[in-house]
Amino acid sequence: MREIQLSLNKTQKIRLQRALEKLESLSSKVNSHASVTIADSIPVSYEDGVLKGHGTLDFNGEVISTVCGVVERVNKLVYVRTLRAKYKPEVGDIIVGRVSEVAQKRWRLDINYSQDAVLMLSSMNLPDGIQRRRTALDELNMRSIFEEDDVICAEVRGFQHDGLHLQARSQKYGKLERGQLLTVPPYLVKRRKQHFHHLEQYGVDLILGCNGFIWVGEHVEARDDMVGDQEKKPEWQNTKSQKNSMSLEDQERTYTPIETRQNICRIANAIRVLSTLGFNITAELITETVNLSSSLNLDIHQMLGSEFCVLVAEGEAERRSLTKGRG
Template sequence: MRGLQLPLSQTQKVRLQKALQQLESLSSKVNSDASVTVADSISVNHEDGFLKGHGTTDLKGEVVATVCGVVERVNKLVYVRTLRSRYKPEVGDIVVGRVVEVVQKRWKLEINYSQNATLMLSSMNLPDGIQPKLKRYVGLQVSFMACSIYFVQRRRTALDELNMRSVFEENDVVCAEVRGFQHDGLHLQARSQKYGKLKRGQLLTVTPYLVKKQKQHIHHIEQYGIDLILGCNGFIWVGEHIEAKDDDDMADQAKQSEGQEQSFTALETRKYICRTANAVRVLSNLGFNMTLEIIKETVNLSLTLNLDAHEMLSSEFCVLVAEKEAERRSSIKKKR
C-alpha cells in the first residue's frame, strides 16, 4: 500500500492500519510469492533449470530480488516487474495522452513513457476518411465464391496536413491505441470512432501498475452520463459522454465546431465527473487497482453518506473506503 499523505487522527490511523493489514493478509494468502522487496529470496526449481531475468541476482546459491516489485515467470525465465517504474507499452494497449507538438504529418504525444509517442496523420480516422466497399474473390481451383467487406482509406493530401491543427493541437487530450515500435519510436493509431479527442472532463494521473489489463478500458457509465477511460499508461480520463457518430455526422460536427461550442455540460454531469475523479484520487492514494466496479462503489459510497464531491478527499472518507474494500474482499473469500 502507498504511504498516505493525509492528516489522520490517532483513531483513523489505527482503523486504516487494521484495514490495510486485513487486505494484505487476504492478498498474501492468494500468492505469498507475488510481491518481493530488495534482498528477498525467490523460490525456484534448480533441478528443472531457470533463467535469471531483470531484477534478480544470484547470492550464495539463491535467487534474490534486487528491486521491489512482483515476481513474473515466463517458462523458465524468472524476473521482477517493478511497480514504480514508467509505463512500458505493449501492442494493443489503450492509452490516453496529451499532444505536446504538431510536426510534419504527425502529432507527438506525452503518454508517461520514456519518450513521446507518435500519432501519424495516416493513422487517424478523419471525418470523411473511410468508405466501406464490397470486394469479391473468385477461386480458380475451388467451386465457391468468397465475399468480404474491406475498408478503403483515402490518401492524405497536402490540405489534410495543413489542417492538422483543426484535428489536434498542443495540450489536447487524445485517446489512442498502441500500434507498435518502429525505427523512430513508439507509434499510436486512432482509426476507430471510439478513439480521438477528449473534451469536457478531467485528466488524472496514477501509477501505471494500478491499471491492470482488462477486456474493456473504455466505459460509458450511463447512470452518471459520463465516460471513463482507464489508460494502460496511468492516464485516466473522466468526462462527459460523447455519442458515437458516423462519418457524415462527424463531418457536420467538425464544420459546426469551427464557429463555436455547441452546448455546455450540465451541472449534474459536472458533479458526477468531479465525484468520479475524486474516487480515482482516493483509490490511487490507497494503492487500489483501478477497475470500473471499485470506482463506482466508491462514488456510490459518497452518495450514500450524502457527501459533497470535495468531502470525498477527507481523511475519514479515505479510511471508510479502505474498510469497505476489506469487507468486500473478505465476503468474496467466504463465499468461495
C-alpha cells in the first residue's frame, strides 16, 4: 500500500499534536493502571504465587516489563500484551491473502505472517458446489480455481505439522475480484464478531482481515440458488454451460461502474489516512472518514493531503471526548 508522506506546516503540526495529545490523554485515563513501558515495575503478590509470562522479567526481586503494552492477568499468570505487534494467527481468524504458489493438492498463501499459509484442495468448496471427494481431475484443474497472485478470503483452521492451515468452506470465502487490496499494521485491526461489511450506500464490500490485509471491492451477491441448480445437472453439462456463457454475460457481470470505482478509491484512501494516523480501523470509522471527505467536497486524491489528515485527527478527538463525557 502506498504510504502517505505528510508535509505539515507549523499550524498543522500544532493542530495535529494537540489532537493526538487529547486522544492520548483520553486513552490513558482508561488504561493508566495497566499501561507499562520498558523497565517499569509490575506490582504482583508473591504470596499467591506468580507465573511470569511474555514481556516480563525477574530483576532484583521485582517483575519488570521488557516491552511497552498493557498488563494482563490470568489467574497467577502475569504478562504484557504489546500494543504494536506482528500478526499472530488464532483459530477462527478471518484473513485475506494472496496466492504465492500452486502446489500438490494445496495453495500457498502470503498472509503477512512469518510463513506462508496452506489452503488444501479438500478444505474448500469446489466451483460446482457439489460436496464430493476430490479426484485427480480436480487436482489438475486447480489453476482454474486459484492461480498465482489471486486474492483470497479464508479462515484460519489451525496449526498442523506442515504449517498454518486455512479453510474456505463457505460461500462468503473464496476469490476476491474487482477491488483493491490494502496492507495496514495488523494491530490496527482488532478481532471482532463481524469482519465482513457491506457498505450499502456505496455498493462496496469491505473485509477487514485480522492479518492486516484489507479488501475493498464491488459488492457481490451470494449465488446459493445457482449452486443448487448446478447440483441437479451432470458435471459435463455444468462445464459446457460455463464455457458457453463466458462471453457477453461475463463481460457485463465483471464491469464495474465508474461511480463504484470512485467509491472504492475513496474508501481505500480513508483507510490509508487512518493507518497513517495509527487509529484502530473499523467500518464505522472508515464511513465517518468518507462522509467527512464528501461533506468537504474533496476530490479523491485530496484525501491524502496533510490538511485532511489533521481534520480527521481533530474529528476523532472531538468524537471520543463527547463519548467520554456522555459516559
